[in-house]
Amino acid sequence: MSQRLAKGGRLIDRTKPLTFTFNSTRYTGFAGDTLASALLGTGKSLLGRSFKYHRPRGLVASGVEEPNVLVNLGEGDRLEPDQRATTTELFDGAVAASQNHWPSLAFDVGAINDYAYRMFPAGFYYKTFMVSTWAWHKIFEPIVRQAAGLGAAPRRADPDRYEQAYAYCDVLVAGGGVAGLMAALKAAKEGKRVILAEQTAHWGGRAPVDGGEIEGMAPEAWVKKTLEVLGAMDNVRLMTRTMVAGVHDHGYVIVYERVADHTPGDDRPRHRLWRVRAGVTKVATGAIERPLAFAGNDIPGVMLASAVRDYIVNWAVSPGEEIIVVTNNDDAYRTALAALKAGLKVIAVLDARPTANGPLAEAVKAKGVRVMPGHAVSKVRGKSKVVAVEICKQESAGEVVEVLGCDVVAMSGGWSPVVHLYSHAGGKVLWDEAAAMFRPDPARPPTGDKAQPIAEVVGAANGALTLTALCAEAGLAGGAEAEAPLAPVWVMPAKAKDKLKFKAFLDFQNDVKVSDVQLAAREGYASVEHTKRYTTLGMATDQGKLSNINGLAVLSEALGQPIPQTGTTTFRPPYTPISFGAITGEARGEIFQPLRKTPMHGWHETHGVHWEPVGLWRRPYTYPRAGEGHRDSVNREIVNTRTNVGLLDASTLGKIVVNGPDAGKFLDMMYTNMMSTLPVGKCRYGLMCSDNGFLIDDGVVVRLSEDTWLCHTTSGGADHIHAHMEDWLQCEWWDWKVYTANLTEEYAQIAVVGPKARMLLEKLGGMDVSKEALPFMTFKEGELGGFPVRIYRISFSGELSYEIAVPANMGLALWEKLNEAGAAFSAMPYGTEALHVMRAEKGFIMIGDETDGTVIPQDLGLGWAISKKKEDYLGKRAQARVHMTDPDRWTLVGLETLDGSVLPDGVYAVDEGVNENNQRKVQGRVTSTYYSPVLNKGIAMGLVKHGPSRMGEVLDFPADNGVVIKARICDPVFYDKAGEKADV
Amino acid sequence: MSEMMTGAVSPLNGKTIATGFATVAEVGLKGMVSLRADLGSKALAKALKALGLKTPAPREIVTEGGRSVAWMSPDELLVLCGYAEAAGVATDLEKALAKEHALVANVSDARAMFTVAGARADEVLMKLCPVDFAALKPGEMRRTRSAQVAAALWRSGPEELSLICFRSVAGYVMGLLEVSSRKGGEIS
Amino acid sequence: MLTLTCPYCGVTVEETELYPGGEAHLKRFGPGSTDAEFESYMFARKNPKGxxxxxxxxxxxxxxxxxxxxxxxxxxxxxxxxxxxxxxPAALVATIKQKRPGWEGWK
Incomplete structure (x- = not known):
C-alpha cells in the first residue's frame, strides 16, 4: 500500500497540513504536495478508470505526461473536468472527484468492456458504426453520446477572470531545469532580454532528485545559487507555473501562466496567456521516460521508474512497500537506490539487457538487491492493484520462470526527448539509433523572418540525457555516475504471445494495446498518421507523451521497416491543454467585443429601446411603450412620422470627407454617377461598385466647397468604404492630389422627418429652413437653437426631412432639445425598423437587403444613377461582361400578395419545370418584405426574371408547410409615387 | 463651426477609476485637429510654428506649451490642444495652408482620450496592445490596437501613458482598462 | 503569426495590426480591355510555393x-x-535571386 514516509520530502512542508476532499472523503496532505502525491500519501492507488475498457487505473507518472489520473476539480461554478492530478498543486479545501465510472470508482459497470476486449479492437468504431446510418442514429449515437468524454462539463459561468499579456524578449527559455537555467544564465550574461519559464512551481527539473554534481555543488545548491544570480538581473524575467504551449511562425510563442490555480478566489486572474515574441526559444524541456509494453502494465502500482523516485524524494510518498524494477537502461537503478535509501524493500531488478554491470547496477547489487539480467515481465498479476510479477526471459514468448510478490513495478523503457516545441513551427527531428530516440536535427530548425533559427534545443531535450552530457554541452564541470547504453525494448518479452499483447498497453489514456497497432498494420495502415487516427494512439489530452515512440516502434516492427521510415507524428500546440478562459482573455461579458455607441446611446436605453445590432453598433430598432409589442410600436412610429414628425438617431451613417484638386475626378471613379459636376451646396445620391461590378454601398454625396465633397455611406460601410477609397488612392492613382478623412464619429446626426419637421426646426430657431432658403437636396450651415449645425435636406422616407449634423459631444443635448420642443408637434423617436418600412414603401433599396454581393446597379433599376458619359468608373468594365448584360438577369420589382398578407423574407418564386439536378426551377426571390401600416397591407420588393416587363403577373412563392403564397408584380414605389411629400 | 459649446460632453464625461493598481481616466473634452498635407512643406512648418510647435519626425509626438502635434502617417499629423480652441486652430491651419494641397479637420468630437497613471501603468497596456513597452520611448507616438479596436498611445508623463481611441468605443476601452488594472492583476 | 516592418513607420508589427490585400503588382484593366485581360486582372492569382x-x-x-x-x-x-x-525594387530582386537561385522571377 502506498503511504507517506516518516521523513524526507524536499518539496513538502510538514508544518503546513492542507485538507482536501476526494470522492467526498476528506484527506490531509501538505503544502508542496500535488493532488497526486497527496492522494498517494493517503494510501489510494486506484484513482480512475480507463476511457474505453474502464480498467482500474492509478498514477503512472509524476508530471505533465500522466495519462490516467484526470479528475473533476472544484465544484459548482469552479468545476473543471480532466485536470491532471500530477500537475494540480494541492491547496486547502481542494475538492476533486474521479471520472469515467458509474456508479462508483470501485465498482464500475462499464468495466464489462474490459471482458469484451475482443469486441473492441482497433478501428472498432469505424467498423461498427459504418454498418448502417439507421443503426448509427438510432442505436450507436445515443450510446456513444452517453459514454463519450471523461469528465463532466461545467454548467455554470466561470467566476474567475483571465487575461493575456504581450511580451518581447531576445531569448525565451522553456524549462527551468539545469539545462534551462544554464541557457538563461548564458544569455542573460550576454545582456540579452531573457524570459525563463518553468511549468511547475519548482526550479531544477530532475537533477535534484537524480543527483550528481555541478561546478562542485549538489544540483539543488547549484540551482539555488543560479536562481539568485538570475533573480538579481534586470534583463531576466523568471516565471514558475508557466508552460510554453506553442512556438509559432516568426518567433511567436504562446506561454501559459497559471497565476492562481493554487490560490483560488484570491482576486488574481486565474490564468494569463502570454503572447511572446522571442528572438529565439531555447527548448530546455527535458525528456519523458517511456513505459515498457508488457501484459498488465496498466494495473495500479505499475509506474514509471522516475515517477516512483520522484514521489519518494520530492514528496516522501512511497507508492508501495515492495518494489520490482524492470528496465532496459541504467537510469532506473536510481529508483532502486532511492527506494532503498527511504527504507523500502527492492525485491529485484529485471534488466532486459543480457548484462547489467554499470556503476549504478553494481551499486544496487552492493546493497544486496537481486539483479536479473536478460529477464523481463511476462505479466503483472493483480486486478485493481499489483500483487506479483510473473517473470520470464526477455528473449522468449513469455514462459514464466519465476513469480515474485510485490506491490509496485517501476518500469523504464528509456527516455524520449521532449521535442514538441522544436517541431511546432517546422523544426525536424532525426532518429538516433544508438540512443533509440528522436532528437532535434540542428540542421533543420524552425526558421524566422530572416531565415534564422527561432528554436534551439539544449539539455535532455537535445538528447543530452545524463547530467554528464548536459554539463559537457553547456561547458560546465559536473556530471553523475556513468551509464551503460540502453537496449531498445518495444515489446516485453520480445516474442510475446498474443494473449500477453492483448493486455500490453501502449497508450493508457486511449486504451491502445500492442495488439491494436499490430492489427492496424495487418489491415494496411502503413502511415503513422493514419494508424494514429485508426487506433486513437497518441490522441486526447496527453497527446501521446508516453505512447508515441513505443507505438511507432511497434508499428515499424509490424511493418518490417526501420523507425525513421515509418516517420513520427506531427506535434501540435499546445504542449499540454490550456484553458478556454486563457484563450478568451479579457473578451467576455460587456467587453466580449467592442460595442459602438452613438452619443445618444444612453438616452435610447433610458427610453425603453429595443436594440438592433448593425455591425458593431447598436441602433434603436424601436421604442416600445408599455403594453406594446414591437410590431405595434413600429407601426405607431411609422404612422406618427408620416402624420406628424419623427426623430431618428442617424449618427452611425458614414461620413467621409474627400478633398483636393483631383477629388472630383476621383469620386467620378468611385461612384457610378457623375460627382464632379455636382454644384457646391447640393446633394446627390450615389452608387459605389467594386471593380468586379457589384454594388457595395450607396449614400448621399454633398459638395461642401469647390474642392471638398462629403460622402455619406451606409452605417455598416463607413470603415471599409474609407479603406476602399484609400486603397485606390494609395495603390492605383497615387499621383492624384486627393486626401480623405473619415469623420463618421465627429458628428452626431439626427433625422427630423415628417410633415411637421419644419415647424419643429423653426421652433428651435436660428436658421431659415424654408423651402426657398433650404431647398430639397441642398445643405446649409448655421446655428440651430444655439447649436452649430449643418443641415441636409435629404430624405430616406419620402417625407419632408432634415438631417442635422452636430459635433458629437453636443449630440445628446440637441437630441434632447428636439424631443422636448417636439412634444408640441407630437414628435416621437423612431427606430431602424420604421426606417426600413418607410424606405421600402418608397421603393428605395437597402444595401444588404436588395444587394448580396452578386447584384449590380442595373439589376435594381438604378440605370439612371449610372453615368453613360464617363469613360471609366470602378465596375464599368465588369458590368460589360456577358453575364452582367444578360437580359435574363433578375431585376427589381415590387410585389404585393393577392390577400394583402406579408410575404416571408427570402422566399423564391418558382417557375415551371426542373433543373438538371431535378430541383424545381426558380425565377425570382423576395429581398425586402414588410407590413405597411400606412397602406394596411404587406409590401415587398424582389428580384424577378424579366421583372419590369411582367407588371401585373402573379407569381407563386412556396413558403413553409406546403403553403404557396401568390403575389403580383408591381411598381416598387408604393407610397407617394409622384414624390411630392419630400420636396416641400 | 462656431465657438458655441452648448452642452458639449465628452464620451464618458471624465470618468475615472482609481481603485486598481493604476488609475485610469477619460480626460474629458480635448481639442484634436487632423491635418493631411505634405509634411515636408515650408508652409506647414510655418503654420505649426505659429502654434508654438514643429513638424514631428516619423512616430514622434512634440509637446510644447500645452499643445502637441503627433506624426500619424507619412502625410498626416494630429494636433492636440484645448477643446475650445480646436476650431480656431483648425481655421488658422486651413488659412496657412490655403495654397497647399491639404485637408484640415476638427476631430475633437470623434475621439476619446484616456490616461493610465501610476508606477505600473505599462502593465495595464501590456495586456491589451501588441507593443514592446520597454522600447517605447518618451516622445514616441505608437498607433496600434488595444484588444479589438484601434488606439494611439504615448508616454505623457514619467508614470503616465495617454491613449486615444474612437469615440464610439470609449466605453469598451474603459472596460478594457478597468479589468486590466484591477488589483491582483499586477505583473510581478 | 507573421511580423512585417512597415516601410513608412519603421516599426515591426504583428499580423493582427495588418490587413492583407493579396497579390501585389497587379495591373488594372478597365473599359476597352479584352475579356482575357480583365479576367487575368480580376480573377487570376498566383499561388506560388516560394x-x-x-x-x-x-x-x-x-x-x-x-x-x-x-x-x-x-x-x-x-x-x-x-x-x-x-x-x-531591383536591389530586392537581386537579394531574392541570390537566396533562391532557382527562382523564376516576379512576373
Missing part, C-alpha cells in the same frame, strides 16, 4: 498600404517597400 509579392495595409497603424516579398513556405521575409512602386 517567393511571393503581397499587399499589406498597416491598418491599425498609419493606415498605409505597403508591399512585402516573402517565402510562402519558410516565411522568410525578403523585404517590404512602398505601395507606390510599380515593380519590385
Amino acid at each position: 517567393v511571393h509579392f503581397e499587399r499589406w495595409r498597416h491598418a491599425y497603424g498609419c493606415g498605409k498600404w505597403f508591399l512585402a516579398a516573402r517565402d510562402t513556405v519558410t516565411w522568410e521575409v525578403f523585404g517590404t517597400y512602398s505601395a507606390q512602386t510599380p515593380e519590385p
